[in-house]
Amino acid sequence: MRIFNNKKDLKDCLLDYKTNKKTIGFVPTMGALHQGHLSLIEKAKQKNDIVVVSIFVNPTQFNNVEDLEKYPKTIENDILLLRSASCDILFSPSVTEIYPKNITSEKFNFEGLEHQMEGRFRDGHFDGVGTVVKALFEIITPEKAYFGQKDFQQLQIVKKMVEKHHLPVKVKGCPIYREEDGLAMSSRNARLPKEQRSIAPFIYKTLQKIQQKFDTKNISEINEWLENEFKKQPLLTLEYFTIADEKTLKSAESKKANKKYRAFIAVFAGSVRLIDNIRLKN
Numbered sequence: 259m260r261i262f263n264n265k266k267d268l269k270d271c272l273l274d275y276k277t278n279k280k281t282i283g284f285v286p287t288m289g290a291l292h293q294g295h296l297s298l299i300e301k302a303k304q305k306n307d308i309v310v311v312s313i314f315v316n317p318t319q320f321n322n323v324e325d326l327e328k329y330p331k332t333i334e335n336d337i338l339l340l341r342s343a344s345c346d347i348l349f350s351p352s353v354t355e356i357y358p359k360n361i362t363s364e365k366f367n368f369e370g371l372e373h374q375m376e377g378r379f380r381d382g383h384f385d386g387v388g389t390v391v392k393a394l395f396e397i398i399t400p401e402k403a404y405f406g407q408k409d410f411q412q413l414q415i416v417k418k419m420v421e422k423h424h425l426p427v428k429v430k431g432c433p434i435y436r437e438e439d440g441l442a443m444s445s446r447n448a449r450l451p452k453e454q455r456s457i458a459p460f461i462y463k464t465l466q467k468i469q470q471k472f473d474t475k476n477i478s479e480i481n482e483w484l485e486n487e488f489k490k491q492p493l494l495t496l497e498y499f500t501i502a503d504e505k506t507l508k509s510a511e512s513k514k515a516n517k518k519y520r521a522f523i524a525v526f527a528g529s530v531r532l533i534d535n536i537r538l539k540n
């Protein structure tokens with residue numbers, strides 16, 4: 259695996275591959291890698307000649323200084339994992355490499371996707387994500403880029419950005435990779451105190467129950483049931499729960515036959531914020 263910290267050297271290397279008609283698959287990450295990230299790399303390996311992974315903890319997408327400062331950094335272990343996953347290239351730039359002037363975000367219009375769910379609770383987050391993903395796409399110019407459905411809103415927003423800015427990249431969504439007990443893998447899981455870690459699978463178990471209830475119950479009944487379930491869990495604080503249209507990400511009040519829905523949840527386990535979602539069938 260080749261490692262680059264500098265965009266000029268990376269571009270030169272990628273130009274060689276492109277001249278030789280090699281296809282490039284890209285997996286952007288913020289490091290602290292786990293099996294969820296590796297599942298994206300595996301997908302990228304299957305469909306491309308060369309796989310580039312970036313590790314960059316992007317300051318502009320954090321609305322909370324503590325969250326940024328406490329974001330786990332495990333670069334040595336990440337490199338071992340990337341080697342074991344046969345990643346071809348790691349791009350691990352400094353902040354000044356990506357933000358040479360000011361550490362600020364470009365302002366995007368994602369046609370309302372950015373105002374739902376995470377957007378309501380993480381001010382400016384998606385402008386930060388859009389800024390860094392666009393910059394990385396411009397440096398790497400991959401044919402395909404891989405994103406997890408774990409961050410479903412992010413996936414839809416990146417697709418919207420690509421469409422609106424006519425970027426020549428295909429964005430692929432990949433399934434949520436879970437721990438054996440159902441907890442969605444996340445770099446933040448490592449920060450969960452023992453008690454919170456043992457109760458955290460409750461989040462996915464509840465989503466699975468919602469999936470069943472969606473057959474027979476209406477949305478307001480489901481919302482009420484869920485709020486009551488979380489009231490019984492003193493270690494988990496519900497930030498939001500919503501059943502939303504997959505395309506617009508707007509909360510749904512009733513089910514319509516020709517729409518696809520997903521249930522989305524954000525929960526605090528102590529100071530650690532966890533998100534998850536599940537596809538619903540109607």
Ligand code: PAJ
Nearest residue numbers: 286287288289294316405406408409433434435443
């Ligand atoms: P990060 O949280 O490191 O996630 C990198 C990618 O891995 C994202 O596409 C995310 O959805 C995916 N991912 C994380 N956990 C997963 C899981 N359990 N199963 C499947 N995929 C999973 O998301 C970011 O970084 C950043 O916002 C980034 C896109 C890199 C921009 O800074």
